[in-house]
Amino acid sequence: MDRRDLINKIFEEGRKAGLEDMEVYIQGSNNFNLRVFKGEIDNYSISKEEGLSFRCLYNGKMGYSYTEKIDETSIDMLINEAIENAKVIDSEDIEEIFAGSNTYREVNSFNDKLENVSAKDEIEFIKLLEKEALKLDSRVVSVPHCIFGKQSLYTMLVNTKGLDLENKSNIAYAYVNVMVKENDDVKTSSKYVISNDFSEFDYKALAKQAVDEAISMLGAESIKSDAYPIILRNDVAANILEAFSPIFSAENVQKDLSLLKGKLNKKIANEIITIVDDPFMKGGIASCSFDSEGVATKYKKVIDKGVLTTYLHNTKTAKKDGVQSTGNGFKSSFKSPVSISPTNMYIEKGDKSLDELIKSIRKGILITNVEGLHSGLNTVSGDFSLASSGYEIVDGRINRPVNQITIAGNFYDLLNNVLEVGNDLKFALPMGNGFIGSPSLKIKELSVSGI
Amino acid sequence: MLSKSVIEDVLIEALSTGGDFAEIFVEDKFNNSLLMIGGKIEKAVSGRDFGIGIRIFNKTNSVYAYTNNSSRENLLKVAKEAALALDGAKGDITLNLMKSDIKNIHNIVLLPSTIEKSKKIELMKRAYFAAKNYDEVITQVTVRYLDEEQNVLIANTEGLYVEDKRVRTRTAIQTVASRNGEMQSGFYAPGAHMGFEFYEKINIEDYAKEAARIAKTMIYADYCPSGKMPVIIDNEFGGVIFHEACGHGLEATSVAKGTSIFAGKIGEKVASEIVTAIDDGTIPNAWGSQNIDDEGTPTQKNILIENGILKGYMVDKLNGRRMGVKSTGSGRRQSYKYAPTSRMTNTYIANGKSTKEEIIANTEYGLYAKYMGGGSVNTSTGDFNFAVMEGYLIRNGKIEKPVRGATLIGNGLEVLKKIDMVGNNLGFGQGMCGSVSGSIPANVGQPTIRVQSMTVGGRKGE
Numbered sequence: 001m002d003r004r005d006l007i008n009k010i011f012e013e014g015r016k017a018g019l020e021d022m023e024v025y026i027q028g029s030n031n032f033n034l035r036v037f038k039g040e041i042d043n044y045s046i047s048k049e050e051g052l053s054f055r056c057l058y059n060g061k062m063g064y065s066y067t068e069k070i071d072e073t074s075i076d077m078l079i080n081e082a083i084e085n086a087k088v089i090d091s092e093d094i095e096e097i098f099a100g101s102n103t104y105r106e107v108n109s110f111n112d113k114l115e116n117v118s119a120k121d122e123i124e125f126i127k128l129l130e131k132e133a134l135k136l137d138s139r140v141v142s143v144p145h146c147i148f149g150k151q152s153l154y155t156m157l158v159n160t161k162g163l164d165l166e167n168k169s170n171i172a173y174a175y176v177n178v179m180v181k182e183n184d185d186v187k188t189s190s191k192y193v194i195s196n197d198f199s200e201f202d203y204k205a206l207a208k209q210a211v212d213e214a215i216s217m218l219g220a221e222s223i224k225s226d227a228y229p230i231i232l233r234n235d236v237a238a239n240i241l242e243a244f245s246p247i248f249s250a251e252n253v254q255k256d257l258s259l260l261k262g263k264l265n266k267k268i269a270n271e272i273i274t275i276v277d278d279p280f281m282k283g284g285i286a287s288c289s290f291d292s293e294g295v296a297t298k299y300k301k302v303i304d305k306g307v308l309t310t311y312l313h314n315t316k317t318a319k320k321d322g323v324q325s326t327g328n329g330f331k332s333s334f335k336s337p338v339s340i341s342p343t344n345m346y347i348e349k350g351d352k353s354l355d356e357l358i359k360s361i362r363k364g365i366l367i368t369n370v371e372g373l374h375s376g377l378n379t380v381s382g383d384f385s386l387a388s389s390g391y392e393i394v395d396g397r398i399n400r401p402v403n404q405i406t407i408a409g410n411f412y413d414l415l416n417n418v419l420e421v422g423n424d425l426k427f428a429l430p431m432g433n434g435f436i437g438s439p440s441l442k443i444k445e446l447s448v449s450g451i
Numbered sequence: 452m453l454s455k456s457v458i459e460d461v462l463i464e465a466l467s468t469g470g471d472f473a474e475i476f477v478e479d480k481f482n483n484s485l486l487m488i489g490g491k492i493e494k495a496v497s498g499r500d501f502g503i504g505i506r507i508f509n510k511t512n513s514v515y516a517y518t519n520n521s522s523r524e525n526l527l528k529v530a531k532e533a534a535l536a537l538d539g540a541k542g543d544i545t546l547n548l549m550k551s552d553i554k555n556i557h558n559i560v561l562l563p564s565t566i567e568k569s570k571k572i573e574l575m576k577r578a579y580f581a582a583k584n585y586d587e588v589i590t591q592v593t594v595r596y597l598d599e600e601q602n603v604l605i606a607n608t609e610g611l612y613v614e615d616k617r618v619r620t621r622t623a624i625q626t627v628a629s630r631n632g633e634m635q636s637g638f639y640a641p642g643a644h645m646g647f648e649f650y651e652k653i654n655i656e657d658y659a660k661e662a663a664r665i666a667k668t669m670i671y672a673d674y675c676p677s678g679k680m681p682v683i684i685d686n687e688f689g690g691v692i693f694h695e696a697c698g699h700g701l702e703a704t705s706v707a708k709g710t711s712i713f714a715g716k717i718g719e720k721v722a723s724e725i726v727t728a729i730d731d732g733t734i735p736n737a738w739g740s741q742n743i744d745d746e747g748t749p750t751q752k753n754i755l756i757e758n759g760i761l762k763g764y765m766v767d768k769l770n771g772r773r774m775g776v777k778s779t780g781s782g783r784r785q786s787y788k789y790a791p792t793s794r795m796t797n798t799y800i801a802n803g804k805s806t807k808e809e810i811i812a813n814t815e816y817g818l819y820a821k822y823m824g825g826g827s828v829n830t831s832t833g834d835f836n837f838a839v840m841e842g843y844l845i846r847n848g849k850i851e852k853p854v855r856g857a858t859l860i861g862n863g864l865e866v867l868k869k870i871d872m873v874g875n876n877l878g879f880g881q882g883m884c885g886s887v888s889g890s891i892p893a894n895v896g897q898p899t900i901r902v903q904s905m906t907v908g909g910r911k912g913e
Contacts, residue, residue, distance in 0.1 A: 037708060043790060044536040045515040048529075049502070066498035068519045069479075077499060085495035088485070088568045093493075144710040144831055179710055179831045186712070188831045222906070225678045255488045256591040257627065259634055335482075337494045372836040375825030376858045376908075380627055380636045385858035385908045387836030404834070406858050406908025408677070449677030449908040 006052075006070065007158050013075050014056060017083065021057040021097040023159035025292065026050065026070075027334040032150045034123060036130050037143070041123065051334035054078040055097070058086035062095040066335050095316045099161040101296035107280060107289040109169035111196040115152065117172075122148050125203055126174065132207035133178050137215055145177035145190070163294045171196050171285060173429075176206055180214040189214035189369075192429055194285065213368070216391075220401035222450035223392060229364035230407060230443045231357050233390070236367050237438035238428035240384070241275075241347065243373045244411045245433045247382070248302055249328075249340040250317035257380055259412060263308050269415035271306035274348040277434075279327065284344035285427075286435040290327070292338050297327035302345070303415075312340050332432055346437030350421030357422055357442045359396040365448060366390045366398065367407060382411040385449075405450040409443075417444040452477045452604045452614070453503070457523045459546050461505065462608050464530040469539020470507040470514075472768075473530075474607040476745065477503050477521070478787040480599055481564055487575045487594040490583065495568070502787035505530050509537045511773050515790040548612040553742050553749070556735055559618045561647040563598035571596050574622065574650055581656035582626050585663035588670055590634075591627040592663070598647070605747035613747045619738070619892060620649050621881065624659050628666035635672075635855065637665030638824075638840065642881040642892065645736045665822060665841045668853045675842060675854035675909030681817035682859060682905045683810055683845065688823050688880025690895035692902075693728055693800050695826040695835040696863040701730075701755050701763075703770035703781070703793040704887060705830040712833040712864055716761050722867035724759035725803050732780060732796030738881040739796040739894040746782035746791050753779050755798075756867075767793040785889025792888045799896030803873025807899040810872045812848040818857065818907050819843040819850060825882065826859075833863035858908035866902055874899035 007024045014022045028050035035043040052074075053066040063086025067074040126148040133143050152170040157163060177190040191210040193201055232240065252258040260268070279288055279297035290296055293315055301309055313321070314329025317340065330341040358366060367390040377384035385408035391398045422440035430436075458475055465473035479501050486494040503526060504517040516533035518525060563571075575594045582592040598620040606612040621642030628635050639662040643649045684692055697713070705711035713721065722728075732750025734740050743749050746768050754762045766774065767782035770793055783794035811819065819842065826837025839857040843850045879896035 041512055041536075043513050043515060044533075045790065046532060046536075047517040047788070048519075049517070049788070050519050053498075064494070064496040066496070067501070069499055069501040069521075070519065074499065081497045084568060085497060088492050088495050088572055091488075091491045091493045142708070142710050142831075144705070144708060186832050188829055255593075256629075257593070259632070335496065335498055335500075337496055371829070371834075372825075372827050372838065372858065375827070375838040376836060378636060380634045382634075383856045385838070385856050385910070387834070387858065387860040387908070404860060404862075404906060406677070406836075406860055406906070408856060408858070408908055408910045447677060447910040449906060451679060451906075 003156065009072065010054065010075055010078060011160055014079050017079050019056045019058060021160055023055050023097050025053040025334055026156040029151055029153045034126050034148045036126050036146050039127060039130065053334040054082055056082050056086065057097060058083050061086040061089035064337050093316050094319050097159050097161050098163060098294045098315055100163045100294055104289045104296045105280060107287050109287045111170060114150070114170050114172055114196050114198055117198045125201060129174060129176055129203040129207055132203055133176060133211055136207060136211040137180065139180045139182050139215060140178055140211055141181045142179040143176065144179055145175060147175045149173050157294050165290050165294055167288060172198060174201055174206060176210050178210045178214050180218060182218045185218055187214050187217040189217065194429065195283065217389065217401045217403065220389060220403035222404040223402050223448065224451060225449045227445045228448050229361050230446045231364065231366045232441045232443060233354065233366060233368045234422065234424045234426035234438055234440045235428060236370050237441045238426060238436050239370060239373055241438050242428050242431060242433050242436035243377055244379055245342055245345065245436060246379045248312050248342065250311035250313045250321060251340050253311050254317055254320060259382060260308060266308060267306045268308045269303055269306045270418045272350060272421050273303055273306055273415060273418055274301055275303040275345065276301050276348055277312065277342050277345045279343035281344040284435055285430055286343040288343065291329045292331040293329040295325045295327045295329060297343060300326060312342060314338055314340050342434035342436065344435045346425060347421065347439060349423045349425040349439040351423050352420055354422055354424055354440045357420055357440055358393055358398065361393045362395055364393045365402060366393055384409060384411060405448055408447045408449065414443060418442070419444055452479055452602065453521060455548060457526065458606045459548060461526045461530045462546060462606065463544055464527050465505055465507045465534055466544050466608060467541050468534040468537045469542065470509045470534065470537055472508040472608055474506045474605065474746065475503065476787055477604040478601065480601040482599045483563060485571060485575065485596040487579055489591060490576065490579045492572060500786060504787040505533055506790055507533055507537065508769065509539065511769065512537065513769055513790065517787050546608060547610050548606055549610050550612045553613055553615060555742055556733060557644050557740055557742060559646040562600060562618065563620055563647050564600060566647045574655055578622060578624050578655045578659040581659035582624055582663040585660050586667050588628040588630055588667050589626055589663050590629040593625040595623040597621045607747065611747045613743060615742050617644065617741055618646050619644055620647060622655060624662040626662045626666040628670035630670045633670065635666050635669035637662040637669065640881060642738045643736050644738055644740045668841060669855045672853035672855040675818065675857035675907060677907060677909040679904050679906055681814055681901060681903055682907065683814060683817060683819045683899060683901045684823065685821045686874065686876045686898050687878035688895060689820065690799050690880065690897035691823045691826055691837055691882065693897060694795065694798055694895045695828045695837055696861065696866050697728065698795050698798050699828050700830045700833060700863055701765055703764050703766040703774060706764050707770035707773035711830050713761065719761055720759050721761045721864060722756050722759045723870045725873045726756055726759055726867060726870050727801040728756040729754055729801060730765055730795055730798045734797050737797045737879065737894050738892050744780045744782045745784045746778065748778045748780040748782060750780040750796060765793045765795060767791055783888060783891050785891055789888040794886060794888060794891055795884060795893050797879065797894035797896065799877065799879065800873065800898065800900065802875050802877045802898050805872045805874050807874050807876055810874055810899055810901050811845060811850065813872065814845050814848060814901065817845045819845050820859065828863065835863055836860045854909065856910055860906045860908060866905065869903040870900050871903050872901040
């Protein structure tokens with residue numbers, strides 16, 4: 001059955017069940033994934049997937065249901081489950097099916113050229129990446145992960161209030177993880193590239209970054225426990241910002257789960273910090289013209305020169321706060337209810353290079369990797385304590401590699417203790433909270449635990 | 452779920468380009484989730500996951516494809532597309548699928564789909580009020596309720612043709628304590644491979660109060676000192692230390708490629724001789740249990756380390772081919788969207804001889820980690836980390852005071868050798884384990900143990 005016919009049938013059956021405001025959200029994707037190991041294709045995966053999410057207002061409450069079996073046999077389940085789910089909602093927050101924004105800015109995040117890249121070329125690219133990494137240095141003993149992935153995605157949002165939106169996008173990524181060994185010392189490093197322009201996939205550059213960094217970590221040792229000035233390299237700063245991004249969600253603020261409650265228009269960071277959420281950013285993985293509720297997205301500064309200027313809102317939290325939705329009402333998948341998430345969110349870059357930041361430190365640590373972001377930090381308290389590695393800085397120069405340490409502090413303190421912002425903005429691999437970027441950040445000090 | 456003739460046609464099509472093994476995995480799963488914040492139901496979602504995964508091997512090359520469309524025509528098309536990734540010629544195929552009935556050792560009494568939502572909400576309210584009323588510093592309580600019924604059909608060209616039903620239920624309670632502009636949280640999330648009768652076997656209020664007690668204790672706690680010290684890790688979810696530090700490194704996923712620190716070490720002493728570690732997917736109704744793994748192999752009890760000696764790995768079919776050994780029933784995947792690989796089920800350190808009281812009394816100075824958060828590991832280097840949710844400083848053999856914000860880091864091979872006391876109070880905790888084949892339910896467990904020396908990441912020197 002055609003998608004449109006199915007949607008009409010669902011609405012028709014919903015009306016018979018007494019429903020008025022209903023919405024169908026369909027998300028489909030074509031995925032391709034390749035892994036190579038020792039020159040052979042270790043995994044080759046292709047898939048087409050599609051999911052349909054239904055929601056409706058029943059006695060003023062929003063009920064949700066979804067299915068991956070997209071045919072008529074699912075209609076009864078969708079309607080019955082959504083009604084049953086709406087019945088149990090006892091939150092007083094008002095939710096609605098949205099009739100649409102006045103205008104939508106066009107966002108082009110689908111690159112036709114990417115679809116035309118052949119599997120043969122992609123296989124060749126990923127094999128060359130592994131080969132290059134293995135030949136760059138005799139100490140490279142293995143490439144445990146060497147992956148290429150490509151996805152094209154389409155979404156369709158149709159509701160009974162007349163909203164009818166469609167969007168499509170595509171993206172590709174390559175990820176390499178190398179293992180180097182000298183005597184009994186084993187080190188690894190991972191690098192990635194993510195873009196919908198295949199010409200940006202340079203296997204030589206990617207292999208070199210990963211191998212150079214892994215080799216540079218050989219012989220790493222711990223360091224004396226103390227408080228040290230710290231540089232969080234751009235990718236590390238972006239990972240930490242991503243992990244703490246839920247604190248900007250108005251939903252968490254309203255539910256007493258974010259310490260940003262009551263901080264609107266107040267200074268919460270050093271004035272050199274400006275955080276932007278830009279859904280129109282060129283090349284942004286999260287670029288889009290509308291959110292999962294159909295609200296037009298917009299550019300905004302979340303922190304402007306240290307001052308918190310807005311929370312991220314969907315229509316429900318906006319109504320509660322008496323403001324307009326910021327167009328951040330996203331579902332993490334078609335299976336999920338509408339929640340809140342940033343689009344392309346980043347700390348605006350400053351003017352110092354990473355080298356200049358390093359030069360400005362007499363004794364400190366450059367952090368180039370953190371682990372345990374899903375467990376070693378708490379978005380409610382802002383506390384973090386993360387297994388880390390990087391390099392000791394002595395008299396403005398990299399002195400030696402450091403590992404088996406932790407860095408610990410509080411994210412709210414950290415925002416105030418950023419002394420300088422680098423000019424090297426970089427985006428983290430998306431982990432489900434939008435596409436988040438940061439330049440390298442020089443921090444006054446953090447607690448370091450070692451020996 | 453699919454007719455035998457369709458399955459046979461799809462498997463034969465999958466081998467049309469020279470593959471030597473093909474498998475089909477059909478999943479039909481009903482999920483139900485409820486979110487309560489501040490005592491009110493905020494979100495309720497239910498839905499049906501449905502899809503089919505087709506996998507083909509040619510020696511150790513593997514191809515995986517999946518689709519949501521179960522029509523014969525589409526499945527044959529998907530199988531053909533997948534087969535085209537291998538460019539060989541068709542061999543002789545004789546397929547003789549024999550439906551086998553599996554032995555069900557996980558009895559389910561009350562299917563969650565037959566329980567009214569109001570009953571589930573009643574349970575959540577009990578948890579909410581028990582936590583909220585625990586103390587006035589508790590300012591927010593979030594309760595998540597989840598249940599799922601997963602029906603799977605697995606068939607392959609070796610003649611396997613089985614079906615299984617997995618039923619799981621879990622309630623996660625998160626508490627927040629606030630004081631002087633600060634917030635701390637507590638968490639407890641009991642779950643089982645069981646129906647709604649699980650909640651007759653446990654008292655949800657006890658778990659809720661415990662989650663509240665953790666947040667309250669931590670809001671009054673000082674920051675943890677940093678540096679190397681002896682660490683006592685309590686039972687139940689404390690087993691996450693073995694899970695991260697060693698468990699992942701014993702999965703064939705990295706062992707077969709030689710990228711694990713434990714590769715090639717069978718028969719060697721890798722741990723203190725008081726350490727015996729086991730992965731057991733057969734524990735009746737345990738969170739990480741299943742009758743069969745996601746490749747259709749019956750799960751089993753696998754001894755990984757016995758008295759300090761490395762005895763075995765956790766192996767799936769594909770990595771078993773690479774290693775020249777049989778599957779240990781460890782092939783698992785989040786859903787039809789993932790090709791299976793070797794994963795843990797219920798992994799634990801076996802009971803030792805000490806009591807918890809003896810372990811604490813024998814420690815002059817150190818950290819007592821009562822509840823752990825999650826963690827992660829780099830299997831190539833063995834470097835791991837995990838978070839302490841509730842910790843205490845120990846001085847002169849006594850618990851001195853609570854400390855917050857600690858993370859434990861170390862190296863798997865080193866930490867196993869430094870375990871110098873093992874308690875006699877084995878218990879299990881429930882978690883979700885993420886890896887290449889997705890996020891899966893896994894139990895971790897251990898008695899209280901002591902590690903002679905570990906790096907504790909805190910925020911204060913002493």
